[in-house]
Amino acid sequence: MKFSVKNDDYVMIIAGKDKGKTAHVKSLDRINHRALIEGDALKTRNIKAVKARRASDKGGRIEQPGTIDVSNLMPICSQCEKPTRVGYRIDEEGDKVRVCKKCGSTLEASKSTARKMDRKARIAAKKKEKEKRAENAANKEE
Numbered sequence: 001m002k003f004s005v006k007n008d009d010y011v012m013i014i015a016g017k018d019k020g021k022t023a024h025v026k027s028l029d030r031i032n033h034r035a036l037i038e039g040d041a042l043k044t045r046n047i048k049a050v051k052a053r054r055a056s057d058k059g060g061r062i063e064q065p066g067t068i069d070v071s072n073l074m075p076i077c078s079q080c081e082k083p084t085r086v087g088y089r090i091d092e093e094g095d096k097v098r099v100c101k102k103c104g105s106t107l108e109a110s111k112s113t114a115r116k117m118d119r120k121a122r123i124a125a126k127k128k129e130k131e132k133r134a135e136n137a138a139n140k141e142e
């Protein structure tokens with residue numbers, strides 16, 4: 001099966017508890033179809049119990065970046081700043097390149113675009129909350 005995400009991609013999480021957040025793909029497990037992702041405030045994490053083997057070691061639980069099924073991820077297109085499905089094209093040099101299905105440009109998933117999208121999502125969430133509060137206040141006055 002073909003993966004639409006690559007190592008080092010910036011992706012949008014489209015399902016699960018981190019839906020709507022962006023993440024960075026650290027590695028891919030092709031056999032189990034999972035991606036190791038890292039991102040700000042992601043809930044997708046693995047807790048690993050570790051035993052202290054030496055006196056200097058700290059035992060307990062350590063948090064690690066988590067893995068997620070690759071089908072829950074979509075690469076972010078830097079051109080249209082949206083998560084997108086992926087198409088393929090052969091470029092002038094005969095190399096197979098990924099293209100954004102939305103805008104047709106060569107797919108480039110950059111960190112800055114992911115950051116921008118995170119910021120937008122935060123602003124949208126804040127706005128929603130504000131509206132909700134205003135609505136509640138209005139209801140109280142009635």
Ligand SMILES: [Zn+2]
Pocket residue numbers: 077078079080081082084100101102103104105
């Ligand atoms: Zn695009």
